[in-house]
Amino acid sequence: xxxxxxxxxxxxxxxxxxxxxxxxxxxxxxxxxxxxxxxxxxxxxxxxxxxxxxxxxxxxxxxxxxxxxxxxxxxxxxxxxxxxxxxxxxxxxxxxxxxxxxxxxxxxxxxxxxxxxxxxxxxxxxxxxxxxxxxxxxxxxxxxxxxxxxxxxxxxxxxxxxxxxxxxxxxxxxxxxxxxxxxxxxxxxxxxxxxxxxxxxxxxxxxxxxxxxxxxxxxxxxxxxxx
Amino acid sequence: xxxxxxxxxxxxxxxxxxxxxxxxxxxxxxxxxxxxxxxxxxxxxxxxxxxxxxxxxxxxxxxxxxxxxxxxxxxxxxxxxxxxxxxxxxxxxxxxxxxxxxxxxxxxxxxxxxxxxxxxxxxxxxxxxxxxxxxxxxxxxxxxxxxxxxxxxxxxxxxxxxxxxxxxxxxxxxxxxxxxxxxxxxxxxxxxxxxxxxxxxxxxxxxxxxxxxxxxxxxxxxxxxxx
Numbered sequence: 001x002x003x004x005x006x007x008x009x010x011x012x013x014x015x016x017x018x019x020x021x022x023x024x025x026x027x028x029x030x031x032x033x034x035x036x037x038x039x040x041x042x043x044x045x046x047x048x049x050x051x052x053x054x055x056x057x058x059x060x061x062x063x064x065x066x067x068x069x070x071x072x073x074x075x076x077x078x079x080x081x082x083x084x085x086x087x088x089x090x091x092x093x094x095x096x097x098x099x100x101x102x103x104x105x106x107x108x109x110x111x112x113x114x115x116x117x118x119x120x121x122x123x124x125x126x127x128x129x130x131x132x133x134x135x136x137x138x139x140x141x142x143x144x145x146x147x148x149x150x151x152x153x154x155x156x157x158x159x160x161x162x163x164x165x166x167x168x169x170x171x172x173x174x175x176x177x178x179x180x181x182x183x184x185x186x187x188x189x190x191x192x193x194x195x196x197x198x199x200x201x202x203x204x205x206x207x208x209x210x211x212x213x214x215x216x217x218x219x220x221x222x223x224x225x226x227x
Numbered sequence: 228x229x230x231x232x233x234x235x236x237x238x239x240x241x242x243x244x245x246x247x248x249x250x251x252x253x254x255x256x257x258x259x260x261x262x263x264x265x266x267x268x269x270x271x272x273x274x275x276x277x278x279x280x281x282x283x284x285x286x287x288x289x290x291x292x293x294x295x296x297x298x299x300x301x302x303x304x305x306x307x308x309x310x311x312x313x314x315x316x317x318x319x320x321x322x323x324x325x326x327x328x329x330x331x332x333x334x335x336x337x338x339x340x341x342x343x344x345x346x347x348x349x350x351x352x353x354x355x356x357x358x359x360x361x362x363x364x365x366x367x368x369x370x371x372x373x374x375x376x377x378x379x380x381x382x383x384x385x386x387x388x389x390x391x392x393x394x395x396x397x398x399x400x401x402x403x404x405x406x407x408x409x410x411x412x413x414x415x416x417x418x419x420x421x422x423x424x425x426x427x428x429x430x431x432x433x434x435x436x437x438x439x440x441x442x443x444x445x446x447x448x449x450x451x452x453x454x
Binding site: 044045046072073074075077097099126127128129130131134147148149150151153154156157158159160172174175178179 | 271272273299300301302304324326353354355356357358361374376377378380381383384385386387399401402405406
């Protein structure tokens with residue numbers, strides 16, 4: 001979300017962003033105290049966030065305790081899918097048309113999660129490569145999924161999203177032969193935006209590469225809980 | 228774009244939207260007087276808007292005069308591509324991080340288009356299924372592209388976008404065998420959101436189905452200029 005080019009709205013933006021950053025920092029401190037790691041997972045619509053989560057959670061759930069918050073504008077199809085496919089606690093956040101989540105909305109969601117029974121909470125953000133990148137949700141890390149059919153030029157076109165993400169999963173690598181997608185070119189575009197971002201190619205449908213994401217999560221959660 | 232759940236922001240939203248609707252109506256009236264048809268083309272990132280436009284314009288440009296405005300947050304790759312591939316006038320609108328275009332921004336773009344030499348101007352909106360749907364740009368019609376890899380459930384998850392579009396192009400039908408995408412199911416979801424929307428399946432890469440979109444545009448432009 002960005003304001004219109006009008007002074008009144010620019011003022012609002014500043015106050016909202018400043019307040020949100022403070023809310024997000026407070027939320028992170030609370031999560032640290034409670035030993036809960038929150039991951040904010042973002043992507044375009046249809047990049048495969050839910051399928052990726054199902055594959056990941058089924059590999060993780062015997063090792064750590066996981067819960068999921070599915071943000072969606074209107075439907076609850078994702079939360080139902082996650083619950084049926086993994087058996088873990090999964091709640092749906094309806095944003096009521098809102099294009100992103102901020103820290104306060106994330107907190108409202110977390111109030112409905114049994115945090116004492118969770119090591120990792122994954123927030124599946126609204127499918128949108130623009131607005132969610134602008135709001136700190138209070139998550140420990142931001143991760144995103146870029147899927148092969150979207151094209152390898154997306155880091156050039158959605159720079160902020162790639163800048164704020166610590167991890168980029170490149171999904172649907174099984175269909176790479178049918179699309180003009182150059183993995184090395186994509187990685188170099190991502191590095192231009194964010195030299196520190198890790199990139200993990202996966203295929204959520206077959207499970208290829210998902211173990212690397214699982215290992216990244218286990219390291220992250222372990223480090224968050226012990227440091 | 229939707230406001231935060233804070234009174235101050237809700238007030239802003241109302242005034243911005245009301246003003247925008249008026250601006251949009253005024254812009255449409257002006258375009259009617261000038262005999263220029265403006266199409267607002269929306270979609271997710273990577274659905275194939277630019278490739279679709281290239282295929283379409285190359286079939287249209289000997290029949291009517293076309294110009295393109297490419298909206299992008301930061302890059303100019305699309306405007307360059309269109310110009311090189313079609314030879315028609317193409318300008319890039321940088322939104323400076325903005326997640327959508329409103330009528331005033333559209334007008335700023337049109338000020339840089341030679342409208343006396345155009346029958347049809349296509350506005351390629353920011354790649355985003357959420358926010359652009361909320362702002363009337365002043366276009367005569369809204370069209371959108373949903374690509375097969377995004378999934379057939381998107382009308383359930385992004386209801387407003389499908390409600391405001393008069394035409395839905397379903398792109399990348401060549402890769403349907405590799406994805407779990409049911410065209411009839413998708414059409415029925417679209418009809419739930421918008422019984423009047425036309426649906427045209429296409430493959431922008433091969434050109435399949437593009438003639439139907441060209442014919443739709445020719446009818447639309449002709450009707451706008453003569454009624």
